[in-house]
Amino acid sequence: MNRPHTFAGNPLNRAEYERRDADWLAARERDAGSRFLPLRQLDVLLDGEDPARLAWISGDAAAGLDGPRFLLGLRDGAAHFAVDVSEDNEDLAEGDERRFVDVRTAGTLVSAEDAGIAAQARAQVDWHARHGFCSVCGQPTEALRGGQQRTCGSCGADHFPRTDPVIIVVVTDGDRCLLGQSHGRLSQMRMFSALAGFMDQGETIEEAVRREVLEEAGIRVGAVRYHSSQPWPFPSSLMIGCHADALTTEVRPDKVEMLSVQWFERATVRRALAGEDAELRVPASFAIAHHLIRAWAEGTA
Amino acid sequence: MNRPHTFAGNPLNRAEYERRDADWLAARERDAGSRFLPLRQLDVLLDGEDPARLAWISGDAAAGLDGPRFLLGLRDGAAHFAVDVSEDNEDLAEGDERRFVDVRTAGTLVSAEDAGIAAQARAQVDWHARHGFCSVCGQPTEALRGGQQRTCGSCGADHFPRTDPVIIVVVTDGDRCLLGQSHGRLSQMRMFSALAGFMDQGETIEEAVRREVLEEAGIRVGAVRYHSSQPWPFPSSLMIGCHADALTTEVRPDKVEMLSVQWFERATVRRALAGEDAELRVPASFAIAHHLIRAWAEGTA
Numbered sequence: 001m002n003r004p005h006t007f008a009g010n011p012l013n014r015a016e017y018e019r020r021d022a023d024w025l026a027a028r029e030r031d032a033g034s035r036f037l038p039l040r041q042l043d044v045l046l047d048g049e050d051p052a053r054l055a056w057i058s059g060d061a062a063a064g065l066d067g068p069r070f071l072l073g074l075r076d077g078a079a080h081f082a083v084d085v086s087e088d089n090e091d092l093a094e095g096d097e098r099r100f101v102d103v104r105t106a107g108t109l110v111s112a113e114d115a116g117i118a119a120q121a122r123a124q125v126d127w128h129a130r131h132g133f134c135s136v137c138g139q140p141t142e143a144l145r146g147g148q149q150r151t152c153g154s155c156g157a158d159h160f161p162r163t164d165p166v167i168i169v170v171v172t173d174g175d176r177c178l179l180g181q182s183h184g185r186l187s188q189m190r191m192f193s194a195l196a197g198f199m200d201q202g203e204t205i206e207e208a209v210r211r212e213v214l215e216e217a218g219i220r221v222g223a224v225r226y227h228s229s230q231p232w233p234f235p236s237s238l239m240i241g242c243h244a245d246a247l248t249t250e251v252r253p254d255k256v257e258m259l260s261v262q263w264f265e266r267a268t269v270r271r272a273l274a275g276e277d278a279e280l281r282v283p284a285s286f287a288i289a290h291h292l293i294r295a296w297a298e299g300t301a
Numbered sequence: 302m303n304r305p306h307t308f309a310g311n312p313l314n315r316a317e318y319e320r321r322d323a324d325w326l327a328a329r330e331r332d333a334g335s336r337f338l339p340l341r342q343l344d345v346l347l348d349g350e351d352p353a354r355l356a357w358i359s360g361d362a363a364a365g366l367d368g369p370r371f372l373l374g375l376r377d378g379a380a381h382f383a384v385d386v387s388e389d390n391e392d393l394a395e396g397d398e399r400r401f402v403d404v405r406t407a408g409t410l411v412s413a414e415d416a417g418i419a420a421q422a423r424a425q426v427d428w429h430a431r432h433g434f435c436s437v438c439g440q441p442t443e444a445l446r447g448g449q450q451r452t453c454g455s456c457g458a459d460h461f462p463r464t465d466p467v468i469i470v471v472v473t474d475g476d477r478c479l480l481g482q483s484h485g486r487l488s489q490m491r492m493f494s495a496l497a498g499f500m501d502q503g504e505t506i507e508e509a510v511r512r513e514v515l516e517e518a519g520i521r522v523g524a525v526r527y528h529s530s531q532p533w534p535f536p537s538s539l540m541i542g543c544h545a546d547a548l549t550t551e552v553r554p555d556k557v558e559m560l561s562v563q564w565f566e567r568a569t570v571r572r573a574l575a576g577e578d579a580e581l582r583v584p585a586s587f588a589i590a591h592h593l594i595r596a597w598a599e600g601t602a
Contacts, residue, residue, distance in 0.1 A: 008505045016516050017557060120503030127502070130458070133439035135432040140439070157431070161502050165466045165539055201428070201462050201537050202421030204309045205530040215317050226527040229506040236502050238466055256318060 005230035006107045006286050010116030012073030012080055019071050019146040028079035029069055035078055036062035036069065037117070038085045038092055039125045043100035044118045045092055052109040054117060055098055056080070065090065070124050071146030072117060081146075082121035084129065103233060108286055116231075123236040127161045130235075135159070166237045167208045168196035170292045170301070171221060173246040177269060177296055178217060179282070180253070180261040191281045192262070194289040196239070209244055217261040218252030221245065227295060230288040241288045243301045269297045306531040307408045307587050311417030313374030313381055320372050320447040329380035330370055336379055337363035337370065338418070339386045339393055340426045344401035345419045346393055353410040355418060356399055357381070366391065371425050372447030373418060382447075383422035385430065404534060409587055417532075424537040428462045431536075436460070467538045468509045469497035471593045471602070472522060474547040478570060478597055479518060480583070481554070481562040492582045493563070495590040497540070510545055518562040519553030522546065528596060531589040542589045544602045570598045 018024055028034050035056040038045045047055035057065070062081075066088040069081045085092065093099045103122045107115040124147055131150055134141050139154035150159045171178040179192035197212035199205070206224040213221045222245045230239040253261040264272075264280060271277035273294055283289045295301040319325055329335050336357040339346045348356035358366070363382075367389040370382045386393065394400045404423040408416040425448055432451055435442050440455035451460045472479040480493035498513035500506070507525040514522045523546045531540040554562040565573075565581060572578035574595055584590045596602040 005505070007503065008508060010503055010508070014501060014512065017555070116503065120501075123502035131436040133434060133436050135434050135436045135442075135460075138434035138439040138441070141436075159436075160465075160499070162463050163466055163500050163502055164461075165464055198461070199464050199539065200315060200421075201424035201464055202308065202311055202417060202532045202534060204306070204532060205539075205541070207309060207311070211315065231503045231505060233503060238500065238506075240506070254318070 004112060005228065005288055005291065006112070007115050007119035007231045007233065009112035010120055011113045012075050012117060012120070014073040015071065015079075015146075018074070019148060025071060025146050028071070029081070030059070030063075031079065032059040033078050034059040034062075034081060036065065036081045036083045037072070037121055038065065038083050039121055040085050040088075040092075040100050042122055042126055043102050044106050044121060045098065046101050046106060046109065047098050049097075049109075051111060052101075052106070054110065054114045057083075057092075068128060068143065070121075070128065070143070072120055072124070080117070082125050084125045086129070119231045119233040123163075123231075123233040124161060126233075126235045131159060162236060164237045165199040165205075166196055166232070166239050167199060167205060167212060167242060168194045168239050168288060168292065169209045169213060169224070169242045169244050170194045170296050171213055171217070171219060171244045171246050172296055172301075173249055173263065175266045176263040177266070177293070178213075178219060178246065178251070178261065179264055179293070180216060181259045182257065183259050189281055190279060191283070192260075192264070193283050193287075194241075194292050195261070196289075198237075205240055205242070209242055213244065216254050216258055218250065218254075220247040222247045225301070227292055227301065228288065239288045241292045243292065243296060266297055269293060273297055305413060306529065306589055306592065307413070308416050308420035308532045308534065310413035311421055312414045313376050313418060313421070315374040316372065316380075316447075319375070320449060326372060326447050329372070330382070331360070331364075332380065333360040334379050335360040335363075335382060337366065337382045337384045338373070338422055339366065339384050340422060341386050341389075341393075341401050343423055343427055344403050345407050345422060346399065347402050347407060347410065348399050350398075350410075352412060353402075353407070355411065355415045358384075358393075369429060369444065371422075371429065371444070373421055373425070381418070383426050385426045387430070420532045420534040424464075424532075424534040425462060427534075427536045432460060463537060465538045466500045466506075467497055467533070467540050468500060468506060468513060468543060469495045469540050469589060469593065470510050470514060470525070470543045470545050471495045471597050472514055472518070472520060472545045472547050473597055473602075474550055474564065476567045477564040478567070478594070479514075479520060479547065479552070479562065480565055480594070481517060482560045483558065484560050490582055491580060492584070493561075493565070494584050494588075495542075495593050496562070497590075499538075506541055506543070510543055514545065517555050517559055519551065519555075521548040523548045526602070528593055528602065529589065540589045542593045544593065544597060567598055570594060574598055
């Protein structure tokens with residue numbers, strides 16, 4: 001990989017040790033030199049165009065913002081926070097120049113570093129918004145360690161942000177690869193992609209690949225090779241990208257999940273990667289699926 | 302890997318589609334041919350010794366057991382369930398032959414297949430025991446799809462079992478590898494292991510490796526190579542095993558987390574793997590750390 005995946009490349013030091021000190025954290029929240037990134041309904045505030053960039057608010061200006069803050073990390077000595085302004089009515093957007101943008105789109109507009117920070121911020125803000133109560137006893141929880149933990153005030157249970165591992169795989173059979181089309185709007189665009197699915201409890205990455213491919217395509221898989229991984233903050237997945245060898249070739253797609261699963265010849269896939277195939281489209285370079293497909297098509301997998 | 306890691310090798314078909322049918326599930330729960338694995342306080346019921354095996358209870362006998370059931374999967378047409386009997390007072394253990402054993406120990410006593418099933422069962426039972434309430438609104442949730450989901454009866458939020466990705470890495474510098482010793486009882490046994498840590502939101506596997514090694518050892522890391530993965534059901538981790546190249550050599554251990562982090566020569570590590578070194582012990586083959594260390598020491602990493 002010459003260039004990291006979109007949403008990789010977060011440059012912040014997450015301050016794992018500093019954030020355990022509640023006094024230090026409180027001082028950073030009040031510090032005029034700290035920087036605050038507003039998110040509203042999980043959309044992130046951007047500044048400018050071509051290139052766009054994250055719209056950090058200085059500590060002074062952020063003092064009036066209403067909403068919980070979570071420490072993302074440190075850079076050049078300055079603490080960087082996400083602040084969830086979903087309940088704040090202040091008009092932070094200013095026409096076209098400063099506006100809230102969904103993180104998926106933002107990932108295509110900003111630098112690799114800013115996209116990485118946006119991914120962390122979206123995952124973290126979403127997790128807190130959905131974990132105000134204790135899953136063990138139902139009572140309220142409160143955030144600790146700048147947002148790396150929530151603890152129940154009643155039963156004392158600790159809760160930690162979650163990251164959901166997802167396998168995504170290009171299965172190959174010689175000069176053919178297996179791509180699938182989910183139900184939904186993508187099916188109208190001749191778009192096929194790598195097969196993917198959430199890992200279950202109690203399985204390895206390789207076992208998850210074999211299970212998902214069998215479930216979705218009816219194909220048995222032998223060797224599995226890890227390629228690379230991508231954070232995917234919708235809401236908080238880790239895409240674990242693999243290539244795998246098919247042991248069988250007769251496709252029996254799962255009709256519930258998949259509209260179609262098919263073998264595609266390498267020449268067709270190469271044309272699709274160049275945007276020049278009439279029958280097949282593949283995901284853009286924004287998605288790890290693109291890079292898994294390309295690596296196989298170009299013989300570097 | 303000639304032999305899969307302990308807790309890999311679960312042979313059950315997880316019945317992803319069948320389990321969505323509530324009538325089918327209810328019939329399987331009443332079916333005399335179904336099999337039920339009791340867990341009490343997360344310990345699993347075993348039968349026999351040398352080898353020990355999971356003590357499945359038949360559908361008839363299990364009808365009287367008090368506690369929630371979760372569908373693990375299908376094998377040879379029979380549904381296999383875990384049943385959490387923590388609240389049931391029936392004396393299921395019968396002396397030495399049939400007894401409840403913690404899953405960590407059970408993993409060393411039973412077959413690879415049984416260990417894999419025990420891992421899935423422990424992770425699933427634990428998750429349900431800790432998720433009776435909705436983290437979004439604090440109201441009760443109920444299990445669906447045989448335990449692959451819980452849904453809030455009040456706000457309707459869906460919740461899914463979690464798997465926490467953890468990186469574990471042997472960092473190398475030529476003929477030396479970097480091993481660490483956490484605080485705690487292991488330090489009394491000259492035991493050193495691979496460095497490890499939970500992945501954060503918004504980072505790749507490779508970024509998590511670099512962050513953890515920098516935090517725990519003060520060492521900067523370049524190339525990272527994935528080796529293999531292991532389910533680790535305490536409570537529900539996925540160990541992602543890697544090797545990595547050191548870019549710096551001066552160790553500055555994190556004093557909070559680590560008692561010691563040191564470089565060890567390959568000859569020393571080889572003696573330790575054979576149980577023949579006076580100064581160093583490494584984890585047993587039960588743990589992925591053992592296989593990561595061995596692969597490097599034997600030159601197959």
